[in-house]
Amino acid sequence: MRIPPSYKAFGFGVTLSAAIMADGVAQTAVTEPVGFTRVQTLGSSDTLVSTPLTRPAEYVGSIASVSGNVITLSGSPALTTNQFVYAAGTQPKRYYVITSATDTANAKEGRQFLITANTANTLTLNLNGDSLAGIPANAQARIIPYWTLGTVFPAGDAGVSFTPTTTTRTLKTQVLIPDYSNVGTNLSYPQTYYYINASSNVGWRLFGDATTNDHSDDILIPDGYFVVRHDNGAPNLALTNVGSVLTKKFTVPLTTTTTQYQDNAVSIPRPVDVALDSSGLGPVDGSFVATTSTRTILDQLFLFDNSQVTTNKSPVKTYYYFNSGWRLFGDATTVNHGADVIPAGAAIIIRKAPTTVAQTAFWVNSPTY
Amino acid sequence: MKKFFLLLTLFASTASALNFTTNLDAGRLRGGPTGANALPFDNTNGSPAGGLLVLVAAGEDSTFSNSLAPGQVVSANDILLGVAGFNTNNGLDETQSVFNILNSSAVPGDLVALRWFSTLTLSQYNAGSRPIAGSTFGTYNPRVSNPANLTLPNPDAPDGGASWVVPGGGTVALNFFTTDSTEGGSQFPSEGFQPFVVVPEPSTYLTLCLGLLVGCFALKRRFAF
Numbered sequence: 001m002r003i004p005p006s007y008k009a010f011g012f013g014v015t016l017s018a019a020i021m022a023d024g025v026a027q028t029a030v031t032e033p034v035g036f037t038r039v040q041t042l043g044s045s046d047t048l049v050s051t052p053l054t055r056p057a058e059y060v061g062s063i064a065s066v067s068g069n070v071i072t073l074s075g076s077p078a079l080t081t082n083q084f085v086y087a088a089g090t091q092p093k094r095y096y097v098i099t100s101a102t103d104t105a106n107a108k109e110g111r112q113f114l115i116t117a118n119t120a121n122t123l124t125l126n127l128n129g130d131s132l133a134g135i136p137a138n139a140q141a142r143i144i145p146y147w148t149l150g151t152v153f154p155a156g157d158a159g160v161s162f163t164p165t166t167t168t169r170t171l172k173t174q175v176l177i178p179d180y181s182n183v184g185t186n187l188s189y190p191q192t193y194y195y196i197n198a199s200s201n202v203g204w205r206l207f208g209d210a211t212t213n214d215h216s217d218d219i220l221i222p223d224g225y226f227v228v229r230h231d232n233g234a235p236n237l238a239l240t241n242v243g244s245v246l247t248k249k250f251t252v253p254l255t256t257t258t259t260q261y262q263d264n265a266v267s268i269p270r271p272v273d274v275a276l277d278s279s280g281l282g283p284v285d286g287s288f289v290a291t292t293s294t295r296t297i298l299d300q301l302f303l304f305d306n307s308q309v310t311t312n313k314s315p316v317k318t319y320y321y322f323n324s325g326w327r328l329f330g331d332a333t334t335v336n337h338g339a340d341v342i343p344a345g346a347a348i349i350i351r352k353a354p355t356t357v358a359q360t361a362f363w364v365n366s367p368t369y
Numbered sequence: 370m371k372k373f374f375l376l377l378t379l380f381a382s383t384a385s386a387l388n389f390t391t392n393l394d395a396g397r398l399r400g401g402p403t404g405a406n407a408l409p410f411d412n413t414n415g416s417p418a419g420g421l422l423v424l425v426a427a428g429e430d431s432t433f434s435n436s437l438a439p440g441q442v443v444s445a446n447d448i449l450l451g452v453a454g455f456n457t458n459n460g461l462d463e464t465q466s467v468f469n470i471l472n473s474s475a476v477p478g479d480l481v482a483l484r485w486f487s488t489l490t491l492s493q494y495n496a497g498s499r500p501i502a503g504s505t506f507g508t509y510n511p512r513v514s515n516p517a518n519l520t521l522p523n524p525d526a527p528d529g530g531a532s533w534v535v536p537g538g539g540t541v542a543l544n545f546f547t548t549d550s551t552e553g554g555s556q557f558p559s560e561g562f563q564p565f566v567v568v569p570e571p572s573t574y575l576t577l578c579l580g581l582l583v584g585c586f587a588l589k590r591r592f593a594f
Contacts, residue, residue, distance in 0.1 A: 168459050169394055169544070169552055170529070176540055179388075182471055188390040189540040190469045207392050208467040209414040210458050231542075232529075312539025 033245040041228040048347035050225040050267030053243030059143040066132040084115040093145040100248040107134025110251030149204040150216030163234035164197035172234040176227035178265035225347035252363040277338035298353035386472035395545040396463020400487030404562035416454030417492040423484040424450040426475040454491035460551030477537040482510035505563035527555040
C-alpha cells in the first residue's frame with residue numbers, strides 16, 4: 001500500500017557565501033536555503049510528524065580543537081558568555097551544535113550535542129555518553145536552536161495548527177512525545193502537552209504538571225518526532241514548518257540491547273522524500289543489520305499512514321534488509337524496495353535486533369539535494 | 370498432550386509485553402470511609418509526595434479483589450499495572466496523573482480500576498513502603514461502581530475518555546468524576562471515598578489469638594500461685 005505524501009515542500013534556495021578573514025582564520029557567512037512544509041493533521045486522529053526543516057543557525061564557524069566535552073572555536077567569535085544557555089524568562093532557546101567535515105574526515109559528523117555553557121570561544125556540551133574524539137581541527141560547527149512547542153505551535157497559530165483547550169477535562173489538540181528512554185518495543189507516549197487558554201492562564205502545558213506551569217520552551221528534538229492528536233471535537237488543521245534546509249550530514253543514534261529488540265523513535269530533517277537506498281541506512285556500517293533468515297527478521301524500519309483516521313496507530317509498512325536489498329514485509333522477498341521512500345517529515349521507528357554487546361549504532365544520513 | 374503443552378508454552382513465551390500510557394483525570398478522591406479526609410497531594414510534576422495511586426487490571430475474572438493484606442496493593446489474580454502520585458492540578462480533590470506502563474502481562478480488554486491510598490505516598494512506595502493493617506483505600510471502575518454504571522452509550526466510560534479497560538498500546542485518557550467535583554460528573558461522591566481496609570491474613574489472626582490465649586493462661590497460673 002502506498003503511503004500518500006502529505007507534505008508539500010516549497011523551498012527556494014538562496015545561498016550567499018562570503019569568506020571573511022578574521023585573525024587569519026576564515027569564517028564563512030552563509031545564508032542557507034529556507035522554505036516551508038505543510039502537513040494536514042486530522043481530527044479524531046493521530047498524525048505522526050517531525051520537523052523537516054531546522055531553525056536558522058545562529059553561528060557557523062570553524063573548530064580549532066576539541067578536548068573532553070569542550071569545543072574550542074577558531075578565531076575570535078566573541079560570543080557572549082552563555083548566550084547559548086537557556087534562561088527561563090530571558091533567553092528562551094536551547095541550542096545544539098552539529099559538526100561537519102571540510103577537508104578532513106570527521107568521525108562525529110552530523111551528531112548533535114546540547115550546549116550547556118559557552119565562553120567567548122568555547123562550547124561545553126552534554127555528550128550523553130558519546131565523545132568528541134575524531135573531530136578534526138577545521139571541522140565546521142553549526143549552532144542551531146531547538147524547535148520548541150512554542151515555536152512549532154506559536155500562540156498566533158491557535159485555530160490554525162492547533163485547537164486550544166479551555167477546560168483541562170476536555171483536552172483538544174495534544175502533542176504526544178514518544179518514549180526515548182525506556183527499553184523495549186511498542187513503547188507509548190509518556191508525555192502529553194496541550195495548549196491552555198482559560199482566562200489569564202495561557203500557554204503550553206504538560207499533562208500531570210501544574211496547569212499553570214509553562215512548557216512552551218520544552219524542546220522537540222531534531223532526530224525525533226511527535227504526535228499531533230486532535231481530540232474531543234478538535235477539527236482537521238494544517239501544520240506549517242518554516243525554517244532552514246540542512247545541507248549537511250545528519251546522524252541519528254540507534255540504541256540496542258543484548259536481551260531484546262529495541263525500538264527507536266526517530267526522524268531525519270529532510271524536506272524531501274528519501275529513498276531507502278539513499279537513506280544511509282544499511283548493513284555496511286552496522287546502522288541496519290541485514291536479515292539472514294526471513295523466519296527471524298532482525299532490524300526493521302516501520303512507517304505510518306497519516307491518512308488513517310485513528311489514534312494510537314500501528315505502523316503500516318515494515319522494511320527489512322535481506323539478500324542485499326530492501327524488502328517489504330508481506331511482499332515477495334525477491335522484490336527490491338530500495339526505491340521506496342521515507343516521506344519528508346515522516347515519523348520512523350527503527351527496531352534494532354539484540355546485539356552481542358549493548359551499543360549505539362549510528363545512522364548517518366547525507367542530503368540527496 | 371505433552372506436545373500440546375509444549376506448543377502452548379512456546380506461544381506464551383513469545384507473546385510480547387504490553388506498553389501503554391494512561392492520562393488519568395479523577396476527582397473527587399477523598400480519604401477515609403466517609404471521605405472526611407483529604408489525600409496528601411503534590412502539585413509538582415510527577416507528584417512524588419502525593420498519595421499513592423495504583424492502576425489495577427482485573428484479570429480473567431473481571432472482578433477486583435478488595436481484600437488486601439498488609440504489604441499488598443493488589444491481591445488475588447489482579448495485576449498491578451502502575452503507580453502514580455495524587456495532585457490537585459485539576460481542581461478540588463481532582464488529580465491529573467500519568468501512568469507509564471511498561472512490559473505488562475495484562476491482557477488488552479481486561480477491566481482497569483483506580484485504587485488510592487491516603488497513608489502512603491508515591492515516593493514512600495517507591496522506597497519500599499507498603500500499606501499496613503488498618504490503612505484505608507478506595508477502588509473505582511465504572512462496571513463495579515455502586516450503583517452499577519449503566520450510562521450509555523459507553524458504560525465503560527461514563528465520564529468520557531477511553532473505556533476503563535486495558536488498551537492495546539499507545540496513550541489513552543481515563544476519566545472518573547463525582548457529582549460533587551468542580552465541574553460535576555456521573556458518579557456518586559461515595560465512589561471517591563475509601564470504604565476498604567487493609568486487614569491481616571487469617572493465619573496472622575490465628576497467631577494473634579493463640580498468643581493472647583497463652584498470655585491469658587500464663588497470667589492465670591501466676592495469680593493462682
